[in-house]
Amino acid sequence: MSEKKTIPAPLANEGLPPEERGLFCDAAPREYEPARGAWERFLNWARSESLWLLGFGTGCGAIELRPLMTSRFDMYRYGIQPRPTPRQSSVFVIGGYASVKTLKRIVRSYEQMMGPKFVLALGSCTINGGMYWDSYNTIKRIDQYIPVDVYIAGCMPRPEALLAGFQELKRIIKSGGGEGQNEYARNFDWYKANQKKVIKDWNMPDYNW
Amino acid sequence: MEPTIIGRIGYAFVSLFVITNYGLLLIGSMARISAKVQGRVGQPVWQPYIDIVKSSAKRNSIGHGAMFYLGPVFRLAGGVGTYMFIPAVFGSVLFRNFSDSGDLLLVMYFIFFGQLGMALGAGEGGHPYSAIGVSRGLAQMTAFEVPFALSVIAVAAQYGTLDINAIVAAQQGGFAHWTLATNPLAVIAAIVAFLGMSGHNPFSVVIAPQEIPIGPPTEYQSNLLGMLQTNRAIFNGAKLVLYMNLYFGGATNIVAMVIKTFLIYFVNVFVGQAFPRLRTDQSIRFFLGAPTLVGIASVIIAVI
Amino acid sequence: MVNPLYLFACSLAAAFLLPLVDKLGRKASLGLAYATVAAWGAAALSYLWALFPGGSPTESFGTAGFAAPLAIMLRVGPEEAAGLLAVSAVGLLSAGAMHRSLAKAPIGGAIALLMALMGMSGIILTRDLFNLFVFMEISSIATYGLIAYDDRRAALRAGFKYMMAGGIASALYLIGVIYAYRFGGQLNIDLAARSPGLYGAAGTVAAFFLLAALLIELKPFPANGWAIDVYQTVDPGLSAILSGASATALLLALWKIMPILGDAQLSVVAGSGLATFAASNLVGARQSNARRMLGYSSVAQVGLVAAVAALTRLLSLGDDRFAYMVAGGLLLNHLLAKTGLFLLSRALGEPGSQAGAQRRRERALSPIGTAIAGVLAVGLVGLPPFPGFWAKWSLIRALAGARQWWLIVVILGASLVEAFYVLRWFGRIADMRGEDGYAGPEAGIAGPALCAAALAGFGIASGLALGVGDPLLWAPFAALAALLLVDRAPGWLKSLLSIAAVAAFGRLAFDRLDGLRLFFAVMLLGGGAMYSFAAMYKRGPRRGLHPLLSAATLALGAILVADSPLGFFFAWETMTLASYLLVLRGKKGERAALGYVVFGLGGAFLLMVGLAAIPGAWSFRPTGGADGWPILLIIGGLLVKLGALGVHVWLPGAYAESDDDVSGFLSSSLSKAGVFVMIVALAAFGGVVPFQALTLRALGWIGLATALFGALYAIYQEDVKKTLAWSSMGQIGYVILALAINDQAGWTTALYLALNHFLYKSMLFLAIAGVIKRVGTRNMYEMGGLIKTMPFSFLSVLMAIIALSGVPPLSGFGGKWLLYSSLLQKGWYLEAAVAFFASAVAFLYLFRLIHTIFLGQPKPSQSTVREAPLALTIPQGFLMAVLLAASAFPRLMLDPVMGVVGDVFDPILRFEGSTLVSPLGYWDGTLSMIVTIVVFALCFFWMLANLHNPQPVKQFNIVYAAERPFKPWTTHYAWSFYAPYEKALGFLTRRRGERFWEAFGTGVDSVGGAIRRVYTGNGQTYALHVVLYVVALYLLTGAL
Amino acid sequence: MNELAKELAGRYGARGWHDIRKDLASVEVDAIRIRDVMAYLRDEAGYGHLSFMTAIDNIERGAFTLSYALRDHDARRGLIVHADVDRAEPTVDSIHLLWGQAWTYQREMREWFGIDFPGSPRVDEEFVLEGWEGPPMMRRDFDSLAYSDATYAERPGRVTHDPASHMREKLYPEAAQ
């Protein structure tokens, strides 16, 4: 349970036409204080053992999630299962290259997830652009736009690599390091500026609740 | 010995605690059984517990309005209430719950309490998929209620009572007295209806995860989702206990209850693993076809 | 008594003087003419004065002081005096209406008018066959002159046809006269009637010729095309004279010669009259030209009067008093209504001659004009309190006494058709009125107004004469009149007055209400008062609403206190009338109101026949030994009123198209009247119903089908009021089902359901009225998300739908529990299953209702709507409190119910403490309420305790497949909400009922269409019709 | 075939008839007459189906070459019509009235090459890009790498190898030296 902090000023939502501003929440994201001690460790354990990932294949890497879900690699045994809506998911697997168009959806979905939330970036493209290093519409590193907890290199990485990535993520969460949500809120202006630099037709609120 | 009112409340809590844990474990074990069918190892049996803890431990949440928050409350209260109106173990004071509030009809209608509240809460979420899911769910509900109602009527006609305790009492004395043995058609109709009621395949179009992201609760998250998950355990338990009482001779002790309900649920999961999903109109037509005829036949058998 | 010869002399003198006086100015000459007509009227009044109170015998006057056979005798009896009064009154009114034209035309017009009226008076007075001919010719010739007086081309065309028919008729009559003289040896009717010569074969033929000529003059079907053309084309004033005065005179002439007619001839008169009544009404239904339509209606009414007069003699239905009462009542009704309507049709503008083309040319009437048209039209179709109503009741009762069922069928069937087209016409007039327009009354409205007033006056008098003197039965009309007087007052004042009226009625009626009636009084009168209060929610005087609402409410009360069959039926029809007008008041109520009233009347006719067929019916104590089958008619009539499946087609329209608060009144209060009568009827006759078990089971299935299909229809509606309307139908279906169970449990269920339906349907309608007022649309998909702006209405709807769907712990579950318990107890297993299905289907539309209106995406345009007005929320709050109390303590509601039912049946259900016990199960409303509340509270606190950093978000903050929504109206899932359901089960609800009735209507319509092909418009064809008619008549007379 | 070639040449000044295969040929026409040619081919010559249309940036010639692929399903033959349009002022008549689907291709070419088709429905709307503000990116004078470097943040430390030399170096280090 976190204490209530001072509430940040509402967002301007300048990307929206005035008549639409009333339709979207304009609250800014806040940092949420973690609980303390053993209780937080227990909760972190629970979070790490119940990783619900957003079933949103943002790129070609999403193809690797299928063998992972099914009998060959069976991620369920690690408490990982897909959820169809960001509201209920806690892990966002960025499935490889992200074009500007996709990035917009990634940001929106990420912001719609409830915290604590974790991002697992899959494939070289998310790290440094990979084979799309000179593309006119593919971003080269995802961590400029949303906080990333674990990268998995490769083009494609094998499902085993993904499993290893999940194990690493679990370790990070258990150690209390999975604070991407708070990082995002803390550096919100920076992230937002980066996002707006590449997403030219910003027609959504500044934070998608 | 008639317990005091305080005692009854205490018993009710114990009973509720038992059914909650049992329901959660049941869900966990069924998920594992499904995994085995698919050639997987499957999640741990206690995974539902972790999920609920995780959901409840989310650090923030969003709300669309008062009714949105009340939806899960209605849902959980509906589940708990339904259970409270059913005697879980025959002859046991501990598991008698508050079944003296009303008979079978009360239970059958109280099932709607949670569904209605949930539908309203989901509606206030403002998400069209919620409404689509509710629309499908209600439409399907009207259909599977027909064989269920027929089979309940057959039971009531057969035993001449609507009192659940009396129905269970009438089935005591061995397998031959169970409704399963005396009126198997009623049981068939009821079990088919149960498939629809529990929303497993082939009647899972309500939540259709890939199409309308899990339907009604699509906007629910955090502890609201946790409540829904808890309810799923309790509500399932309540329905299973009801079925056990009506068709499988009830239970005179907790072990019998566990075995019987496990088997009833197992049938359900078994079918779910074997069939693909039907469209809403297909499932409506299905329920109003053969199962309804079987139900009518069961009523005729009961009357004769 | 004044010797009528002086009057003839007076008329003739005036006619001769008119050209001279005209030199003094048209005013003087017309004044003289009017004065002469008035003198006839005054003389007629003096005759009546002399005849009636003292009962002085009929007086005869011979010409030149001789007596028959040496002189022509003029007789003044009651019917003659009344006829003279009618002729002169109609003459004066018409002359008033024609005044402007008369002033412009040559003076010959006035002379012709004078002579026509004198001729008609002569027809009435004379007892001499040949003299009758002379007077007939005088009036005909004068009428021919009058037709042409204001130089209408169309009238000339029609007049020529009229002359041709008239010429043939007069030739026939002359031949008849001469042979009657030859064989009877007398020209005086009274003497001839005693002469044996007239009863031989040849004498019969002579009488036949006389009869044929008179009948032709009475415009029988199909030999009446000429007359209808005349009605259509001439000055409306003249149409009034022809339709009113001339028909009266000729009917009296027919009445006069009846003594010389044999049974076969009387049968022919009756048959021809009935055929005319039926056929003309069928053809009339096809008309869109108002005057032609009125012409058909005139012809039909005259046919009916002739038939009744003949039947009275033929079947010995009653003495002369009966004939005066029924035939006279019908004639009076026709005379006044038709005169008024013809005169009023002038105010509607000149229609073109071709049907259909004139509709646009009709002008809207002022409110007063509309009201008068309403009185006249309603009077014409025989609704209370007008003379036609009483006459029809007496007639049907007598016919039922004589067991003439086919005649009843024909008369009532044709009456229904007539009601259909007359009210369709009135509905169109009413629909043209401006919303609260304060246009002054039209010129020349005085005549129709006088007719309307006379109609009302005679109606009241007839009612009193038939022994309906209970002031409470007349209270609806008193309230209607009183509130109409203050119709311009502000709405709140009228609301308070209405409530006061209801309260006063309740106080006066209280002593006469036993348990059952008291129970229904709460719903009917209390509901009426509540809706009167709610009527304040719209500003402005809402003209016409309060008078009608309070009249309807009091009529419902009158149904409860009526203690005779006629009193009851009077109250019942009063309710039909008031509620019809209420529906018609709705913005687009024209069509719906028409359907409502036609089905309402149809049901009422069934009810009437049923009541008439059971002697001493309304004592409603179980009677032994009576014929059972009329009870089926009563049940059938009530089923129509209750909107049972098959005869429900009026229901959705009526409930949906009336004003929003009126809909609530209709659905929650008014429909209970049918339930009440059903209960009373079943209580009295449940034991003597033929095939009791089968009938009740069938009734149960009808109720069940109503419940199921009402619900099925409701789920596909986009219009919120249509949804509620179908829902009402379904809920009433449950009540019918429960009543059919026919034991203590079933009736307890029925009453409990009825009361509950009253509660939650009132809440729904009131809440929806507020919503519609605020958002300005009835389409649910155009609403959405109103929970934020109208939370109270949401709460009200929420509680109502929980109650309606029967979800515990609210009181609706009690109804479900009772229903299934009693069904299973009775052994109606399949019924229970279907009922369960129906109640599950009800969930669908209820959720749709609340979701699409209050949940989902709000429309930006509706983001600033306010909560419903206090006039609506206060009653809702009250109802909510009642609902909650009744839910927590079911005994509050069930004890009185079971008390009422306990008088009739042995107990099946009983209370043990707070537990209701049936032979099958038990239900403890209080305990289940407590458990639910505790569990809910615990869950609620659990939710609150676990809530982490909740962030309230806005409507577009939804997960939208990684996209964002753009339009609230496309993001709101509302349109065609149950598309899959329709795909699966839509075939069940393809409006078969509507299609059946449409086909039925089309069939009737095409019969009318086929019949009217007879009227080719060619004068020679018409003449041929006349000839063929006579031939057919002759053959028929011979055959009989 | 040759009849059609002659006909086209005579009527519309078409040139460069080239039989690619037995059932496929190509021909060049002036862009200004493209709509007439297409109408003729559709209505008179039997080429009822527009399979696709695309453009090629022939920067050397200073022209975009539009290619319309037509198909005559009855005679089982195809025809590709080429038309050069001035690169400096690329405007071509729209043929969406001849083939309804053409407006989609034209919208695509409008976005990617900047070729205008006046009157074509929704031709100025975004096609695959969202909020694109740069020059039409399929023009050969558009420098994708420069644009990418200027727009998207880069992770330092990235090394790029020529795959051929890199693999040679890895597999045959001695030969590489």
Added chain:
Amino acid sequence: MSVMAFIAGINPVAASGAVLVLVGLWGVLSRPNLFKIAVAFSVMETGVNLVILSVGYIRGRTAPILDSAADARSASARMTDPVPQALVLTAIVIGLAVTALMLSYAVRLRTGGGDSSIESYGEEKW
């Protein structure tokens, strides 16, 4: 009764009246011309009048005029029945009026620019 006797039994006046009535009726029904219809009605009336007269006529008696041929006392035995004759007078007058009106209608219809055939005045129908 032989045919001859039947024929002899027919009152020739009444028979000719009947014939005239039928002729008139035929004219009314079959001649579309307005004026001819009026004439046909006249014929019909004449026939009716003859029929009336035939009823009053008694073979071998004098006209019902009190003069030398018949005095007041023997009148009822020697005179024909005067009543039908009186009636006929009235009927003739009335017939005259009707004929006059009919003709005036026909004239007004014609002068209004209409046809003289009745078939063209069928605008009001159905």
